[in-house]
Amino acid sequence: MAFLGGMSTRRERWSERTNGYTVTPEQYLRVAYVALGALTLIVLSGAAVRLTGSGLGCPTWPKCYGEVYPPLNTHAVIEFSNRLITFPVSVAAGLAWLAALRRRPYRRDLMWLGALLPLGVVAQAVLGGFTVRGALDYGWVMGHFALSMLILVAAVILVWRAAHEPEPEQEEPGEQLARGASSSAARQSGAETGATGLLDRRLVLAVRTLVGLAALTIFAGTAATAAGPHAGGSPGQKINRMDFDGRGTMDFVIHRHAEIAFVFSLAAVAVWFLARRLAAPQRIRRPLTVLCVLLALQGFVGLDQYETHLPTELVWVHVGLAALTWLSVLWAACAAGRPRRQTLDDLQSVAMLDVLDDPGRSAARLRSRATSAIHGTAVSAQNLSSHEQFPGN
Numbered sequence: 001m002a003f004l005g006g007m008s009t010r011r012e013r014w015s016e017r018t019n020g021y022t023v024t025p026e027q028y029l030r031v032a033y034v035a036l037g038a039l040t041l042i043v044l045s046g047a048a049v050r051l052t053g054s055g056l057g058c059p060t061w062p063k064c065y066g067e068v069y070p071p072l073n074t075h076a077v078i079e080f081s082n083r084l085i086t087f088p089v090s091v092a093a094g095l096a097w098l099a100a101l102r103r104r105p106y107r108r109d110l111m112w113l114g115a116l117l118p119l120g121v122v123a124q125a126v127l128g129g130f131t132v133r134g135a136l137d138y139g140w141v142m143g144h145f146a147l148s149m150l151i152l153v154a155a156v157i158l159v160w161r162a163a164h165e166p167e168p169e170q171e172e173p174g175e176q177l178a179r180g181a182s183s184s185a186a187r188q189s190g191a192e193t194g195a196t197g198l199l200d201r202r203l204v205l206a207v208r209t210l211v212g213l214a215a216l217t218i219f220a221g222t223a224a225t226a227a228g229p230h231a232g233g234s235p236g237q238k239i240n241r242m243d244f245d246g247r248g249t250m251d252f253v254i255h256r257h258a259e260i261a262f263v264f265s266l267a268a269v270a271v272w273f274l275a276r277r278l279a280a281p282q283r284i285r286r287p288l289t290v291l292c293v294l295l296a297l298q299g300f301v302g303l304d305q306y307e308t309h310l311p312t313e314l315v316w317v318h319v320g321l322a323a324l325t326w327l328s329v330l331w332a333a334c335a336a337g338r339p340r341r342q343t344l345d346d347l348q349s350v351a352m353l354d355v356l357d358d359p360g361r362s363a364a365r366l367r368s369r370a371t372s373a374i375h376g377t378a379v380s381a382q383n384l385s386s387h388e389q390f391p392g393n
Helices: 002-017 026-051 076-100 108-133 138-163 175-180 183-228 246-277 282-307 312-336 345-356 359-389
Strands: none
Touching: 002 246, 026 076, 026 138, 026 312, 076 108, 108 138, 138 183, 138 246, 138 312, 183 246, 183 282, 183 312, 246 282
């Protein structure tokens, strides 16, 4: 109790210092979008540092050659400029957390998600220092990029949650049975919602699989870059590249990356068709469409850069498209939401869809589904009745 009282007192003092300034949900959403854009921008600027061979342009950290400003050297200026970009990115990330504290109505989930952004930026800065001191060893560089992708996960979830108020908890099937039937208008709208929930359950699992495939593809891409010619150093600098099979390492890793990306693309198209087949809402179908378009572009760019021996410009475009692809698949996962339990309303709606689709083959399947659902709801109602009669058990 004393701890909670201390937290309340600190919040009151913070409110007095800020003169009671508050942030509306619309204003906070704009702050969250700015933070997401800044965190995406620094991924592209970091890729530019590596692809221009400026990774060791400033061989010391946090200073550059022991000074607070870089010498008049192209690689040093590029590397130091990327470090300077970290400052506005840190401000945007910090504002996402501070504005969450002043948002009204206050939401604890936004506060914790907002706190992850500045913590992630600080971790990135520290990891960047270790990467420079490690002479751009491929392990440090891969970890640096992976951390950027993890920060984007928090940023996307923050934007999505800021744009949507939390939904009320769904009633359990037993509670629905105990409460009895609702009005005819509610049943009609409930059937539509139930069908969407049942179909969303399939999409949730499919889209979550896409997130895993996307992460695996990005990891394979970082491995391909680690084994390729763009290690981040300028000519003459010795960089520890991935080299477990001699000269064949790069070809092996690139081909495995291409194979994983191909499977990811096929899975994305399959999930898009699944969403279309199940008449999923636009909030799910739209990011899936964007994902498929980005993957098609990635395929063309990847093939072109392989045929042209990995030119710097195309590799940078490839990294940019990879970041956008990651954002789109994360957005699709947020739009899919959490799976819901199957209810009797779901069965009624699915029954109508199945009968219209294939009347001759659906009867046995529907009887089996109905029997299982009725048995489950009856057991739930019996447990609820027993709990009401014997509340102490």
